[in-house]
Structure formats: C-alpha cells, structure tokens
Amino acid sequence: MKILVDADGCPVVDIAIKTAKSCDLEILVVKNFSHYLADDYATIVTVDQSADSADYYxxxxxxxxxxxxxxxxxxxAMALAKEAFCINQNGLIISSENIQQLLTRRHINQEIRRKHHKYTKFKKREPEQDAKFERNLRYLIEKLLAE
Structure with a gap:
C-alpha cells in the first residue's frame, strides 16, 4: 500500500507526509512545476502544467x-475504478457509494456558477478540518493494514 497525493492546491500535504512516515508507508506527492515542495521522506513527483497531468500520473x-x-x-472516480481508496482534504472518505452524488453536485454547481457568473471565496481553513483529515486518513490506513 502507498499513499498518492494530488498536491496542487492541497492544504494537507504536510499532514499526509507526517502520517505516512509514522506508519512507515510509501508516499508519492504529485505536483506541477508551479509549486515548490521538498521533503526528505516523501517522493516528490513534478509533472508539467497541462490540465490533469497530475491526475493522470x-x-x-x-x-x-x-x-x-x-x-x-x-x-x-478513476482511482476508485482501480480499487484504490480516496479521501479529500477535509477528511471525507470518497467511495463507490458516494462518488456519483459528489460528481453530480460538482456538475450542478459548475452550471450555476457559469450561468450566474457567481464565484465564492474559499473560507479560511479551520484546525478542526486538519484534525478530521488526519483522523480519517489514519482510520483508512489501519483498516487496510488489518485486511
């Protein structure tokens, strides 16, 4: 088992690396050229800036x-098709049971933004979000190691 991080714009890279290191797991952090990341433990992979390069990698x-x-x-959705497990930056575990609803909501929200030219600002990240992410990441790791 390894952890792969879509690092472009990801606020929990450091937590993911710390958690992987504490569990002695391999971690690949994938980013494009416009982001700088360095770490002694993680494998940092740099891809080009074209759309979805990090996703395809x-x-x-x-x-x-x-x-x-x-x-x-x-x-x-693509990772789930490969039978990988997914978690977002807020600790939401993404599964085959909820991916369709999440994709549908994303599509509807994109349509609303396009139609009304309305774009919201991102709220400041709260420490509770980081704690939930770490807790659920550890839960996934423990679940997979127990299998």
Whole structure:
C-alpha cells in the first residue's frame, strides 16, 4: 500500500507526509512545476502544467489498496475504478457509494456558477478540518493494514 497525493492546491500535504512516515508507508506527492515542495521522506513527483497531468500520473501509478488524497472528484472516480481508496482534504472518505452524488453536485454547481457568473471565496481553513483529515486518513490506513 502507498499513499498518492494530488498536491496542487492541497492544504494537507504536510499532514499526509507526517502520517505516512509514522506508519512507515510509501508516499508519492504529485505536483506541477508551479509549486515548490521538498521533503526528505516523501517522493516528490513534478509533472508539467497541462490540465490533469497530475491526475493522470496518479491514476496511472495507483493500484488496488492504495490511498489517493485529492479534492478532484474526477480523479477520485478513476482511482476508485482501480480499487484504490480516496479521501479529500477535509477528511471525507470518497467511495463507490458516494462518488456519483459528489460528481453530480460538482456538475450542478459548475452550471450555476457559469450561468450566474457567481464565484465564492474559499473560507479560511479551520484546525478542526486538519484534525478530521488526519483522523480519517489514519482510520483508512489501519483498516487496510488489518485486511
């Protein structure tokens, strides 16, 4: 089992690396050229800036039983098809039971934004979100290690 992180715009990269290290798991952090990341433990993979380069790299390197950390539901759907497990930056475990609803909601929200030219600002990240992410990531790891 390994952890793959879609690192472009991901606020929990450090938590994911810390957690992987504490569990002695391999972690690949995939980013494009416009982001700088360095870590002594994680494998940092840099891809080009074209649309979805990081997503395609991750899905091509994900395997059954891996954990993919992403806020991109399209990538999550592809990873689930490879029997990987997915979690977003807020600790939501994405599964075959909820992916269709998440994709539908994403589509509807995109249509509303396009139609009304209305774009919301992202709220400041709260410490509770980081705690929930770490708790659920550890839950997934423990569940997979127990199998």
């Amino acid at each position: 991750i899905v091509n390197h994900a395997a059954k039983g891996d954990i993919v950390i992403t806020q991109d539901y399209g990538l999550a």
